[in-house]
Amino acid sequence: MNIFAHAAELExxxxxxxxxxxxETSGSAPRHQGQMIIKADGTTLGTIGGGMIERYVxxxxxxxxxxREPRVVKGRMTRTGPDAMDxxxxxxxxxxxxxxxxxxxxxxxxxxxxxRAVAQAAHVLGFDITVxxxxxxxxxxxxxxxxxxxxxxxxxxxAIDKLTITAxxxxxxxxxxxxxxxxxxxxxxDAKYIGLMASKRKLQTLVxxxxxxxxSDERVQAVYSPIGFSIGAETPEEIAVSIMGEIxxxxxxxxxxxxxxxxxxxxxxxxLIRGAGDIATGVAVxxxxxxxxxxxxxxxxxxIIRRSVSxxxxxxDDTATVEGITAKxxxxxxxxxxxxxxxxxxxxxxEECNFAAKLQPNFVVDAILAKRxxxxxxxxxxxxxxxxxxxxxxVDCDAVIETNRGxxxxxxxxxxxxxxxxxxxxxxxxxxxxRVLRAPEAGTMRxxxxxxxxxxxGELIAQINDTPIIAPMSGKVRGLLNEGLEVHQxxxxxxIDPRGDKxxxxxxxxxxxxxxxxxxxxLLHLDMRSL
Numbered sequence: 001m002n003i004f005a006h007a008a009e010l011e012x013x014x015x016x017x018x019x020x021x022x023x024e025t026s027g028s029a030p031r032h033q034g035q036m037i038i039k040a041d042g043t044t045l046g047t048i049g050g051g052m053i054e055r056y057v058x059x060x061x062x063x064x065x066x067x068r069e070p071r072v073v074k075g076r077m078t079r080t081g082p083d084a085m086d087x088x089x090x091x092x093x094x095x096x097x098x099x100x101x102x103x104x105x106x107x108x109x110x111x112x113x114x115x116r117a118v119a120q121a122a123h124v125l126g127f128d129i130t131v132x133x134x135x136x137x138x139x140x141x142x143x144x145x146x147x148x149x150x151x152x153x154x155x156x157x158x159a160i161d162k163l164t165i166t167a168x169x170x171x172x173x174x175x176x177x178x179x180x181x182x183x184x185x186x187x188x189x190d191a192k193y194i195g196l197m198a199s200k201r202k203l204q205t206l207v208x209x210x211x212x213x214x215x216s217d218e219r220v221q222a223v224y225s226p227i228g229f230s231i232g233a234e235t236p237e238e239i240a241v242s243i244m245g246e247i248x249x250x251x252x253x254x255x256x257x258x259x260x261x262x263x264x265x266x267x268x269x270x271x272l273i274r275g276a277g278d279i280a281t282g283v284a285v286x287x288x289x290x291x292x293x294x295x296x297x298x299x300x301x302x303x304i305i306r307r308s309v310s311x312x313x314x315x316x317d318d319t320a321t322v323e324g325i326t327a328k329x330x331x332x333x334x335x336x337x338x339x340x341x342x343x344x345x346x347x348x349x350x351e352e353c354n355f356a357a358k359l360q361p362n363f364v365v366d367a368i369l370a371k372r373x374x375x376x377x378x379x380x381x382x383x384x385x386x387x388x389x390x391x392x393x394x395v396d397c398d399a400v401i402e403t404n405r406g407x408x409x410x411x412x413x414x415x416x417x418x419x420x421x422x423x424x425x426x427x428x429x430x431x432x433x434x435r436v437l438r439a440p441e442a443g444t445m446r447x448x449x450x451x452x453x454x455x456x457x458g459e460l461i462a463q464i465n466d467t468p469i470i471a472p473m474s475g476k477v478r479g480l481l482n483e484g485l486e487v488h489q490x491x492x493x494x495x496i497d498p499r500g501d502k503x504x505x506x507x508x509x510x511x512x513x514x515x516x517x518x519x520x521x522x523l524l525h526l527d528m529r530s531l
Contacts, residue, residue: 003035003046007100008115014128016040016101020073022048027091029077038097040065052085053077053093061097068168070098074172086476101403103128104192104251107163109156110175111138114197117240118172119144120162124477125244127170133179156181165189170247172227172447173197176324180206187219193250194270196225229256255343257341263293264337270360271523274376276312276347277304279387279403281322282512283519284311284345288325290520293340295359296327297350303487305479305494308451308505309512314347316482333358356380363523366391367402371421383526385519389421399522401515402475409511412525437494439464439487446483452505461494471496476503480530 008320010017013222018350020036030049037045038061048054053075060073073096076082077089106122108115111133118127123145133139139150153159156178159511165171167190173182174197177336183196183206199205203225210220228242249256263270269292276296284294302312313320319328330336330346332500336359339346348355356364364381368374372390386396388403396413402418411418438446444463449455455471462469462480464487473496480494487493497503508516 003037005079006045007037008314010037010039011101014101014103016065016099018062019096019098019100020057021096022098023072023094025091025093025269026090027077027134029091029093030089033217038062042050048095051077051089051091053095056085057095064097065102068099068102070094070096088153088206091412105130105166105169106247107132107165107169107171109149109160109171109186110178111135111143111172112174112176114174114239114243115172116143117236118243119148119332121240121244122235122247123148125248130163132156132163133175134159142246144255157185160185165191168192170251170463171195171507172243172247174227180209183210183223184213187215187223193247194223195227195246196223197227197239197243198225202227224250255341257291263340267360267362268527269293270295270359270361271363271365272353272356272359272381273356273365273367274353274374275366275368276310276315276366277369278306278309278325278509279369279512279515280365281309281311282508283365283367283387284327285323285325285508285518286513286520288345292363292523294335295330295340295355295361296347297353297355298347299351300349301482301485303481303485303491305481305492306505306509307480308434309508311345311347312483320324353380362527365399365519365523382530385521385522385526387515387519389418392417398526401518401522403511403515405511410514412518412522433477435496435498436463436492437472437496439471439489439491440467440469441465442488443467445481445485445487445488445493447480449477449480451477451480454500455496461496464493469493473498475500476505478503478505 001475018038022034026030030051034048035046036048038058042058042062057073060144064071069346072094074083074094075085076092079086086441104127106127106129108119111131122129130149131144134156135150139152151162151320152362153158169191170193171191172195173179175182180441186194187210207220229245231242233239233242244283260266271287271292271294273284273296276298288294295310298312304310304312307313309322311320314329319326327345327347329500330338330339336346361381366376369388373396376386378384384397385399387401391397391400393413400413400418402408436475441464446463450459454476456474457471459471460468461471475496475498478495478497
């Protein structure tokens with residue numbers, strides 16, 4: 001059979017395979033052009049020349065099918081050196097491996113009018129469709145696109161047991177009266193998307209049921225319900241468009257929303273936050289949750305102690321997640337917008353805020369909390385807001401937010417400055433400076449405890465060089481610098497929360513949340529005032 005005809009047949013049957021195609025060769029290569037089909041089980045059709053290079057391409061093709069990603073493979077027909085294939089020909093070869101026959105599996109639970117319309121829309125979009133129901137008449141072939149797999153059983157539980165559900169599956173539950181049985185089984189599956197069509201009242205009943213049978217809040221919250229985008233859909237066809245829009249958003253890792261609100265085009269909702277520590281992260285969380293497009297900057301190795309609630313941690317670990325929002329290290333304007341598209345918060349290494357001119361945000365928020373101005377000016381953006389002492393509202397920013405705990409915490413000042421820095425840490429359980437860990441000398445940070453650990457007074461927490469740092473009291477390790485950082489004498493390296501288990505080190509603090517709310521108010525006020 002012709003190799004391309006065979007490829008077309010495999011793709012029609014949705015059988016995964018890879019196509020290897022010689023891109024370029026040099027010297028004495030086995031072949032200078034050729035194609036080869038490789039299936040997931042390693043069987044092949046065609047050749048790119050045989051030998052060790054072909055074996056290596058087959059291995060890479062199987063891996064590409066498993067990872068669902070194309071790749072380019074390079075090999076040199078030599079015994080030693082880079083890309084050596086343990087061959088004596090002396091030439092080299094580059095092979096492109098592409099992956100096909102991997103239609104996304106869409107499983108429709110219920111064969112009613114809505115799922116029939118969903119099936120028609122999904123067929124055009126290239127999904128592999130399976131429909132299950134307990135009514136044979138509803139599964140008539142004429143109701144669904146050609147190639148749909150139709151599954152019948154006497155009960156919904158039996159029908160679902162016949163399915164193969166993987167981490168790549170998309171499921172839509174839309175039944176007349178069997179949604180309780182369906183969601184009870186489906187919610188336990190590790191699927192890419194689980195959507196449930198239900199009214200708000202019905203959803204409340206189903207959620208209560210799931211919790212009563214021991215389903216975790218995390219699993220329940222992962223279900224998309226009410227299902228689809230809010231576009232005023234009423235007919236089955238309109239509802240199908242709404243559902244498939246949401247599925248495509250998940251499939252493509254997109255942020256969703258209107259194209260005209262893309263921050264590349266419309267910078268009105270783009271906010272650049274200087275600093276990515278715990279207070280800055282609290283601000284970012286509040287702004288992100290109401291639809292602002294947030295990008296953050298910090299130094300290459302930020303000295304953050306509350307790492308579990310600081311997006312700056314992604315500069316050490318590549319990603320950091322706080323309250324369900326993920327931040328990721330970015331390297332360019334292009335990667336900034338790619339991450340925003342995926343619903344993430346990009347964090348750039350940019351001590352001097354040079355990216356402000358490139359990104360052109362509508363807002364800049366200085367959340368470094370250095371107790372002095374490190375270069376923020378009103379020229380950075382149409383609207384600028386700063387946190388804490390060191391700024392004069394109306395001079396070097398448009399508004400400044402009070403950060404001292406007390407009656408005026410979060411107060412927005414449009415002319416003037418905040419209260420001066422007291423130098424006294426916040427009072428927790430009657431303790432202020434007593435709970436703070438400081439470097440006894442200049443040197444390198446070494447950790448002996450982890451964030452969230454419950455420690456006793458006198459227990460070893462860390463060391464600077466060879467000097468031990470012990471817990472000044474019993475409690476929870478709420479803050480601790482990253483391993484290996486260089487610090488100067490007296491530098492704050494951690495803190496102990498005397499509340500112990502009652503302290504929450506994984507959520508944004510009350511102070512950060514309050515300041516975040518004030519920043520949100522200030523941005524809206526400044527933007528409205530400019531109109």
